[in-house]
Amino acid sequence: MTKLLKFNNVSAGYDREVVLRDVNFEVNDNDFIGVIGPNGGGKTTLIKLILGLLKPLQGTIERMEGSNGNFAGYLPQQSLIDRKFPITVLDIVLSGLMSEKNGIARYTQADKNKAHELLDRMGISKLASRTSMELSGGQLQRVFISRALISSPRLLILDEPNTYVDNRFESDLYQLLGELNKSMAIMIVSHDVGTISYFVKTIACVNTYLHYHSSNIITEEQLAGYNCPLQIITHGDVPHTVLQKHDHLHEHPHD
């Protein structure tokens, strides 16, 4: 088991407000961590710290190999993206190689082939020359996953991936993540505890403090104990996990 990332007593925030306090946290390869917590609890801040977009106010973050280039790929919240920006799908995927190219190096045919392969794997190879404007939310989601994967990261981070995805792709997505987890660690951020806890191996509750729960089964009482007030929502077909569903855990969601 290789350690990819380690937070040592990290506190972080913006302006005068401290959003995260004394976080101690580790990510190892093949981890599959669900990050849950209320809005404003610090989930996004945690992601920004991991990606190096925000510096901690206190404490240190150790990253394996020290670079955040190939280290992590992430799937942004789609609300932060300008859908009308004139860029092709192929270019979005290639932009995942930015850190390797350093602004100067050319993009080779091999890079483009790799991008096409990923699009093919996502089942959207026909969309390569379309622009972001012409895609549905679910298609764009797959493009962003391809962008995150093209640099072969050790850690894949998904920020609220189920917001824009239709139900059908959602189950495909989780199956895909299961496969990817064999070769990389995955962190998935969601306010929807019920859906993600079925797939993840462990859970991190973030509400100013971070409580790590080394199993994917969590009860409302435990959540309350972690000071992580969340409703466990249940959706018709989509599996949800509360303690009682224990025996279903290793079955396929749509069997």
Add this chain to the structure above:
Amino acid sequence: MYRTLFCKNTIIYTSIPMTDPLSFIFSYDFLRHAVEAAFLASISCGIIGSYIVSRRMVFISGGITHSSFGGIGLGYYFGVHPLLGAALFSILSAIGIRITSRKSEIREDSAIGILWSLGMAIGIIFIFLTPGYAPNLMTYLFGSILTVTPTDLWLMTALAVVTSLVFILFYRTILYVSFDEEYARSHNAPVETVNYLLLILISLAIVLHIRVAGIILVISYLTIPQTTANLFVSDLRKIILYSILISFLGSLSGLALSFYLNIPSGATIIFVFVLIFLVARLARTLRNRSLMKQSLEG
């Protein structure tokens, strides 16, 4: 047969043989210069304008344009070349807007509003304080493609070359940073360098083309051809190429029309730009409708 060529405050009387327009154009320096200026403006503004439109920076560009008037006023007052003052003012205000909205609680559009009017106010005060009459003032407000000087053309050539080189060499970095700044930052891309370099290029493009289109109208070169191109293509590279083409054709036909109708050239060019846009919009609607019909029948 006599016609007047409007250059706003300069009226040139000339006799015109209507038979051979091409040899006629090149027999007059000012007309040759106008065609060259239209060509150079189309290249620089085609590229920079596509960036502006893609990143939704039209309003900040308007702010940069108007605040440059402050530099023109100071230039007159202190006896430096007004374009130098304008360049300095527009670059400083562009960077000022960026920093203010990043580092403080002032929203970007509010910061633009403040610097926009401050620049105009400074310009008006210093032009008032300058002894004597400021003869070319109207040229800066409305511009005239017919009065560009060889010096202007050299500067415009330099800008067109630099802008083209920057976009050819760093196209993908510019594209990727513009599309998703945060992802670029997480990959250690030179996000701030790209942003500030492009802000400086925007400022220079605006200032150098104030001579051609004027403070009030220069935004047209940076938005109308690009929006027209965007009706048909939505890949930044293609938008750039199409808008250079549309911009050059529009400028030439606007120039010709202004000449035959005996009306101001700058305004006519913009009118032609909008006309091309409307025709393109109509063509696209008709095309989409027939495509829809085909797919319904097929």
